Amino acid sequence: MEPTIEDVSKRMKVTLFSENQTDEVYKRYSIREKTLKNNIDRAMNSILEHVEKTENVKLNHWQTEKATRNVSNLSKYIEILFSKLNKESIIEYCDNSDKSLTDLTFDDDEFIFLVNSYYGNILLDIVWASDISVSDVINITHGKIDDKNLKRKLPKKVSEIKKNVLPFFKKIGINNELIDTINQSILCYNKKIHKGSGILLMVAIEGIVREFGERLMIKQEIKEAIQNKEYNSLDSFLRSIPWKEDIVITQDKFMFLTGNYTFTNLKQKEFLNENVSVNFKTRLDFLRRTFKEERNQVLHGEHIKNGQVWDLYRNFSALYEVYDTIKYYNENQ
Structure with a gap:
């Protein structure tokens, strides 16, 4: 009882x-x-x-x-x-x-506090970023943001995007306008025009997800009727299409991506290393949450402070996760 x-x-x-x-x-x-x-x-x-x-x-x-x-x-x-x-x-x-x-x-269940934190799981929603550190996650679960630490990560993240992400997108034929938009975003970042950098990244991310998603629909043989339906928002594009569960990730990655905590009788380390299959929507579900809310507020003139370290870190991280997802499909299909 x-x-x-x-x-x-x-x-x-x-x-x-x-x-x-x-x-x-x-x-x-x-x-x-x-x-x-x-x-x-x-x-x-x-x-x-x-x-x-x-x-x-x-x-x-x-x-x-x-x-x-x-x-x-x-x-x-x-x-x-x-x-x-x-x-x-x-x-x-x-x-x-x-x-x-x-x-x-x-x-052994320390993980539950990280995944079910109000700040980390609802308000700030950033633990999905692949390079987020343990110290950052712990701070975020207590509502604290270490701007200095996040700022230190940005040059390396931007460098990786220039070195690996952009050449990859070019190689697989992503629209040159979208690639150019990312280059412009990086140029703005280098010139400390951070608001402009963030807005350009948001535009590029949505365009790339839609473009690759349309290719994926054909590969996954989704019905023509669904394929031709218009989805006005990225949210509905990810949420409403019956994507196949063809991405394999570990349980810990799954929980950080989604915030879904799973109770298990297995030892935590063993369980977190187990694999789980997810679909395109689940892998990029963070784009439908705080990222989407911030994007809408920026484009409607409601979030005029956009361009802070936090915004830059989240937007460049989101681009990298999109790249990592598309790269997975490119290597495994």
Whole structure:
């Protein structure tokens, strides 16, 4: 039966293993108890954060869906931890674990806080970027952005786009106007005309996704009636077409791309390295979320501050993910 808030609160107040014991085995039990309680606290605080941050804010459909899913996942996590917060389970876990005293303080489900964070999963929505660092993700889950670190990444990212992305797009025959638009964006970036750089990138990304998507529809033998239908937005283009699940990625990549957390009985490291098949829409689903919202606000004159380090990092990262997706198809089909 699902535990109530009162059930959880009562058990949190009970000390199962005293911290004052000197016996090494007993210390392991105490550390495990503290870790379980600490993670229950963190999960509860994260749920409260979702409630507080969203109660007076108008969320769009995908944000509402993610907030609901995050709270559901965190609630389920609390249930799992609650079921482990008893003497028998703690003793069994510690006696059958080869973890050191230090390692016992790190729970295998740390990933759940990264994937179900309000800031990282709903507000900022950037953990899909392939070069995002662990420190960046942790900061973002707490609502902090390290502009200096992101700024340091930009020259390398831009250089990679010039060296690998643009020649690749040219090689596979992407429209020269779109390639030229990216070159103009890089020129603007180099001249510190950052607003112009961002707008040009957004235009190029949408054009490239549509152009390649139309080729992919033919390869995937999608019905002629669907192929000829007009999709006015990139959102509907990705969402409404029945793309085939022909891209293989790891579970950790899947969860960072989508924010969908999966509970499993397998050890976390083993599970995160398992493969999962996704389609074109799922691989580029981040384009339908914050990226789309920012794009619409910019083009309608509502986001006049566009051009900050954060915007540049997100837009160049989005272009790279589009390149990486198309490259995958080019190499595997």
